[in-house]
Amino acid sequence: MNGKETQDGGLELVSFKLCPFVQRSVITLLHKKARFRITYIDLADPPPWFREISPLGKVPLLRVGDAVIFESAVINEYIDETHPPPLHPADPLRRAVNRAWIEFGSECLGDLYRIVTAADETALEKACATLRGKLERMEGVLGEGPFFNGEAFSLVDAAWAPLLMRLELLRPLVPVYGPEALPRLARWSEVLLAAPEVRESVVPEFETLFREHILERGGALAARLAAS
Ligand SMILES: N[C@@H](CCC(=O)N[C@@H](CS)C(=O)NCC(=O)O)C(=O)O
Structure with missing residues (x-):
């Protein structure tokens, strides 16, 4: 070495x-x-x-x-x-299900991109509704927690935390989902955002950079941010 x-x-x-x-x-x-x-x-x-x-x-x-x-x-x-021990479940079917929801999370990040870049309020509301529909799906498969598979942190948790972090930052501007409507998702988000590996996974200036990025896009979300 x-x-x-x-x-x-x-x-x-x-x-x-x-x-x-x-x-x-x-x-x-x-x-x-x-x-x-x-x-x-x-x-x-x-x-x-x-x-x-x-x-x-x-x-x-x-x-x-x-x-x-x-x-x-x-x-x-x-x-x-x-780097053992594995974060993917040992059972092949459960592992495949985990992979599917990771992929689903990538689609949700696509919706988030459309929220950030929406040119006008109509496009913004449409992108929010699309993402909300997917989050309702996730609510339906989440169990008692604290993590996606229950007690054990998994690659699904790692894949979804960045989306949930951004949705929390955006909540004052665009509340994509309400904790009352999707309580399991809200609880999952809270657990993940408190986890050290999630908190330390972004640079200290992340929130500022994220806001600057939204403003640079110059879309409907930027207008809401500028007016806030
Ligand atoms: N499916 C890819 C998506 C990666 C991705 O879209 N990265 C963006 C930044 S967040 C990028 O590099 N975009 C540059 C480009 O599309 O030109 C993955 O999961 O790694």
Whole structure:
């Protein structure tokens, strides 16, 4: 093992400070207490080396030696498999169900993007209604908690925490769901947002950057933020 591997475990996560998909992997790495290095890039002006190694031009990337892994769900499974004990259930059916809800969470992040970028109030309300419908679905499959699978933290929890964090930040501007209507989701959100690996998974200036990002989009949400 060389000196670099000793310090960072041979893992480099290529990141963008606001990316919820990156955050999923940071949560998993922190939960596992894995050694890793994080490299931030500006997605608006990515460095040439990033263009060379990122097949889709997207973050996160996980560099493991000379190999490059992309797609947050794939990265998280690699981290999970190489840092026991596993966060995925042992039962193949339950594991597949977990993967399905991780994928569903990615679709919800797409809805969140449409909320942030909605050009006008009509588009904003439509995007909120679409996401609310999906969150109602999730409410229907959540159990007593505290986590998605019950007592044990899982990759589903890591995948959903970034969305739930952003929905809480947006609540004063756009209350996508009410805790009274979706109490299990609200409780899950509370548990996840209090977890150390979730709290520490974003940079200290995250809230400021998130607000700046909304304002830069110049859409209906930016107008609500400016007026608040
Ligand atoms: N399916 C991908 C989505 C990753 C993604 O969309 N990342 C965004 C930042 S949050 C990105 O890199 N966008 C750059 C682009 O699309 O050009 C994953 O789960 O990793």
